[in-house]
Amino acid sequence: MIRSLAVFLSLALFGAAKLPAEHALAATHRDLHLRAVDFGLDLREQIGQLGFIAALSGFRSLVDDALFIQAHVAWERTEWGRVLLLFQQVTTLQPRAVLFWDMAAWHMAWNASAAALSDRAQPRLALRVKAQREYFALGKDFLERGIKNNPDRPQLYEALGRLYRDKYLDHEHAAEFFAKAAQLPGAPSYDKRFAAYELSHCEGREKEAYEHLRQLYDLGERERLPTLLRCLKEMEIKLDIPLAQRIPDQLP
């Protein structure tokens, strides 16, 4: 009896000693966004009781992958509602996986939106366009939430830039997000060029676009790609840049 009590007391004393260490370590996890998942009732409703228990027991990534593969199958079957639902679960479970946010946005803004526009079951074009724009908005929402969870990763800024450029034809916002992506570590070299290209399409910002393009051009042969040269030429003509300051003609 005394021995059992002593063991129990040792456990409690050890617990009191380890508590600050565990608390500090948990705080470090939160600071590093390692515990980004909110295990609330909403998540349980989304992924079901079994999935919730599995996710709680340290098998979050396995549950997440199973849901991701289900989402992939749903996409192959063009079940867009299910794709949306599954990607909401996937991104909730693994908010630090940039790839899942990117894929979710791509499915919504590119695939589901295209399917909505060519939906034969809906004879009215206005409603098809409305559905298409709703899918654009869903894609944008995924990317914005993804950025909130991963502010230090360039991929989602770039994806949002692409969404603004290709779907909303909003070059101003596209330029802004490509530029944000370019500033982050690990960004591909084309992000800064994309930002300048988009800026060249913005009314009233031609001068700024020209300066960006020229800066890139001055970096050397590496940056002098056909699109950059074409954009720069267009800006030179638009801004009536003196001949002496213009770049040499390189396009056929």
Added chain:
Amino acid sequence: MNSSSHRAFSLGRIAAITVNTLTELTRLKIFYVLLFFALFLIGSSIFMARLTFQQEFQVLKDIALGSMNIFTSVLAVVATARLIPQDLEDRTIYTILAKPVPRSEYLFGKLAGVLLLLALSVIIMSALFFVVLNIREQTVLSDTARQMGAAPAEQVAEALDAVRASAFNVNLLSGIAIIFIKACLLASLTLFVSTFATTSIFTTIVMVFVYFIGHLEGIAREYWLQANSAGWMTKAFLGLVALLFPDLQLFNLSDDIVVGTAIPLALFVKTIALGSFYIVFYLLLAWAVFYRKEL
């Protein structure tokens, strides 16, 4: 044996018990069944989900690390839970303890045997995982190089770098080390439970509950430490949970490692230190219970 030559603590005796335990455990069918399933799962991940290379690598890594996590945790509990009850049933414990072998050495040796088995399993699974990852990486690299044959060399190099960065990163090793430490912690805790449990089934069931509570302990602790978060009874209960159970969520870093989150060295060292602290403490506790246990 000459009593004057008998030492109170002998590494040789512990090593003998360790080797014996390891041999016993490797003869268990359940070890091979579990290892087979884990290896099968890791190996089969190469055929799963032919998606884009980034998705494919992520799924592959998730499955591999997840399998390691499940397998090592189950093995740690199942293998350790049966050690003492089996020795009691086979009466080998009486033969060992009748000799001048202190009970502490018996326990250390038993635990060391399990830890060695876990280490071997982790090495085998990691080797297969890295082979699978490498095979996929080489395939994707050659596909990418072929597809981008006409592109400028700089763009090809950038694309190949992206493939390499998605496949292997050094943090995977940290993830595997933490999975191993978590399994060792579970083994040590199971040994402690088995010193007062009467059957291995009881120990296993207790450990299943401990496993789930351990993963919820962090939430209990946060609520307990929050001022005015709950009534005194709830707080007392949460406090007890926080004091008695290890926070196993702290050892779940592989989910974040897979998605490319860099784990700082300080965090890695602290996690390993906390795990080691637990292992030693539960072993000492097991010894305290086992020391005067009537056999």
